[in-house]
Amino acid sequence: PSPIPQSAIRNPETLNLPCIRQTRFPRYRITYWAHKEVAMVKLEVLGVSSDGHHQPVVLLRNEDRVLPIVVGIAEADAIHAALTHRNLGRPMTHDLICNLLAGLHAEMQSVIIYKLENDTFYAHLNIEQKSNTGQVEQVLRVDSRPSDGIAIAVRLETPIFAAEQVMDQASQDVSILGSGEDSDEGEEGESDT
DSSP states (O other), X not given: OEEOOGGGTSXXXXXXXXXXXXXXXXXXXXXXXXXXXXXXXXXXXXEEEEOSSSOEEEEEEETTEEEEEEOOHHHHHHHHHHHTTOOOSSOOHHHHHHHHHHHTTEEEEEEEEEEEETTEEEEEEEEEEEOTTSOEEEEEEEEEOHHHHHHHHHHHTOOEEEEHHHHHHHOEEGGGGTTSTTOSOOOXXXXXX
């Protein structure tokens, strides 16, 4: 994990990335890195489906676009269990991570899917750790597979963002879902592994 400035992830309504300056626009947010603009969009988790080849796919939507990400079977089940509030009796791995965050007085502020390279998605978690008095002691950016970040975010009701460039590379029109959002006839997406 790499420490980042507190101000970079304090407010989930602004982009949660370390940056020089942030600007809000009605539809998206732009973060100015050192000479680089990164536009982000907020995503909604629609659910888990199949790509037609029996590979689980998590479907993330922003307006009229869907970002399909091929995930592992265990991660797909973890995401689905959280979305359906399925009680598994004992804590699973992602529940354990949520429990660890709570025990360490840490709050996950967001999940950022920031890059797609060689058919692999890259993400990180933005986390604030607080003292017993509620003061922010440390702000962390932790590398994560998107599927793990999504599984944790669904449990904690944390916002998920994707770089506009990632959406341009891999998103598809929402019409791929057919008449129902939980259709089993999704298109193949890139893997996060």
